[in-house]
Amino acid sequence: MKLKDIERTANVAWSPKSHYPIHLAAGTAAQQLDASFSTNAALEIYSLNVTDPGPDMQLVSSVPSDHRFHKIIWGSVGSEPGSGTIIGGCDGGLIQIYNASKLLKNEDALMGRQEKHSGPVHSLDFNGFQQNLFASGAANSEIFIWDLNNIATPMSPGAKCQPLEDVLSVLWNKQVQHILATTFSSKCVIWDLRKNEPIIKLTDTVSRVHWKVVAWHPEVATQLCLASGRVQRVLNCVMYLPPRALKANQVL
Structure with a gap:
């Protein structure tokens, strides 16, 4: 209705x-x-x-x-x-x-x-734990972390993902404040901002779908959902503490 x-x-x-x-x-x-x-x-x-x-x-x-x-x-x-x-x-x-x-x-x-970005800014998200922080994603694999108290000097979470693509979606983890998911057309990259590096890259080499959106489970820190125009995948990520890696198993 x-x-x-x-x-x-x-x-x-x-x-x-x-x-x-x-x-x-x-x-x-x-x-x-x-x-x-x-x-x-x-x-x-x-x-x-x-x-x-x-x-x-x-x-x-x-x-x-x-x-x-x-x-x-x-x-x-x-x-x-x-x-x-x-x-x-x-x-x-x-x-x-x-x-x-x-x-x-x-x-x-x-x-x-x-x-600061060199192309269209497709994605933004506020950090749920520190609302003065927000992430942005744009063309050429550019990802920045901004502080509203000092917007002149954003930080990058690490080296740009190759090959260069538009960042279509960025989303902070709902339970772990330093974990950020970023979606590209060909992959989803999860970053540990304490290390300033990616800790896992999720790809679908079989169907070669073009991903568009990522969503974290609101209560389970290790689960996320990826969606394209045609396909949806629910993924389960296992984090080790301290997080040395994330492993992903496709469950749907």
Whole structure:
């Protein structure tokens, strides 16, 4: 049953669970066109209230953007409790950082811009344990770890994976704060950020599917799911402590 809808060609992110009322950030999607063939771009905030009559969500604020978005995330760290920070990944290696509280007040909310990446920023994710940290993935196997307290100097988790590919998805482990999964078209690479090196590479050499998304199990630190446009695989990873390696066994 449909409760609400938004007619936008956009990438979206829900507000953090500590934020109330519930809001949805929608950034105009990169490399796509809507029915009007508009070339404009914006970051919009909508309010969700399922008790309101009608299918439309209320538009709370809208700020224009010179760039369209490949990915939007909304974290809980911000200058005001509960408001948080919204980050968008764009073309040209650009990352834009917004103050969510100022966005909701229709004030100038752009806190910073960084162009450390050399190509489109397809993936972003906040660390669930340290919300000032977030990871980004872009073209040419580029992966950066950022600190909102010092966004000028991101770190790389290790040498670039070869051959060079777009990083399509990055996701922090839900139970172990220094484990990061990154998805490329041909493989999934899991990094131990205490060692700054990859500890396992998962590939499917039989079906040669093109992976797109990775998801960690919310409670079991050693399980993850990989998905493509056609195929889904659930993988079980066995970690040794201290983690010298990860082993993966395909179970589905």
